[in-house]
Amino acid sequence: MQSTKNVDHASSSDDIFDYVPPCKLPTKWGTFSLHAFVEHSTGKEHLALTFGDIANGDPVLARVHSECLTGDALFSQRCDCGAQLESALERIAAEGRGVLLYLRQEGRGIGLVNKIRAYVLQDAGADTVLANQQLGFEADLRDYSITRPMLQHLNVSSVRLMTNNPRKVDALTTLGVNVTERLSLRVNRNPFNEHYLDTKKDKLGHLFGANGEQDDWV
Ligand SMILES: Nc1nc2c(ncn2[C@@H]2O[C@H](COP(=O)(O)OP(=O)(O)OP(=O)(O)O)[C@@H](O)[C@H]2O)c(=O)[nH]1
Numbered sequence: 001m002q003s004t005k006n007v008d009h010a011s012s013s014d015d016i017f018d019y020v021p022p023c024k025l026p027t028k029w030g031t032f033s034l035h036a037f038v039e040h041s042t043g044k045e046h047l048a049l050t051f052g053d054i055a056n057g058d059p060v061l062a063r064v065h066s067e068c069l070t071g072d073a074l075f076s077q078r079c080d081c082g083a084q085l086e087s088a089l090e091r092i093a094a095e096g097r098g099v100l101l102y103l104r105q106e107g108r109g110i111g112l113v114n115k116i117r118a119y120v121l122q123d124a125g126a127d128t129v130l131a132n133q134q135l136g137f138e139a140d141l142r143d144y145s146i147t148r149p150m151l152q153h154l155n156v157s158s159v160r161l162m163t164n165n166p167r168k169v170d171a172l173t174t175l176g177v178n179v180t181e182r183l184s185l186r187v188n189r190n191p192f193n194e195h196y197l198d199t200k201k202d203k204l205g206h207l208f209g210a211n212g213e214q215d216d217w218v
């Protein structure tokens with residue numbers, strides 16, 4: 001289960017993280033502002049990429065992306081993370097306004113090395129959920145509690161969330177994030193990730209594929 005551990009909403013963001021003001025981050029889609037947040041309780045260095053005026057009160061096109069080094073940076077085709085990251089940034093730049101939170105919870109919260117151990121089990125036939133369980137972990141150990149204070153610090157009052165994962169919408173809503181809309185994201189199905197995507201749909205509740213939820217935005 002995804003964790004919805006609450007932070008103390010009465011405490012100031014200074015109690016939760018150190019904030020590092022943004023530098024410019026030019027990308028192939030446009031120039032974002034890159035903010036850093038160092039979480040006190042974990043020492044994790046989370047990021048926010050922002051574009052345009054996100055503080056004017058209108059719902060903001062947003063992506064809450066969980067770190068996937070293999071997919072985001074190493075071009076892995078085992079998952080859909082890299083394609084989703086690109087699609088989200090492209091879409092935000094095209095709209096001229098938005099935010100992407102890059103949360104350092106690799107491997108659905110089990111970490112990079114354990115994800116590689118899980119991949120070894122998957123190479124031997126386990127699916128993505130079973131592999132986690134065989135290693136003694138729940139299917140999804142992510143904790144989104146930093147999301148709300150990060151958005152508050154950026155003066156984002158509500159979000160139009162790009163995700164295929166309805167449990168992510170539930171987790172954020174439970175934490176007090178105002179999600180006004182869910183937008184599906186392109187998936188890039190390929191021979192290496194089709195079993196993984198089917199498992200996400202069947203066991204983790206992701207919405208895409210046959211039910212027409214697949215994103216048609218290009
Ligand atoms: N433990 C584990 N983690 C994985 C595996 N494949 C991808 N991940 C991690 O899963 C996270 C991304 O979660 P996904 O389930 O792909 O997508 P999501 O964030 O729930 O939903 P979307 O918003 O639609 O992307 C990243 O942290 C990846 O590192 C796997 O086989 N095992």
Ligand SMILES: [Zn+2]
Pocket residue numbers: 068070071072079080081082
């Ligand atoms: Zn991935």
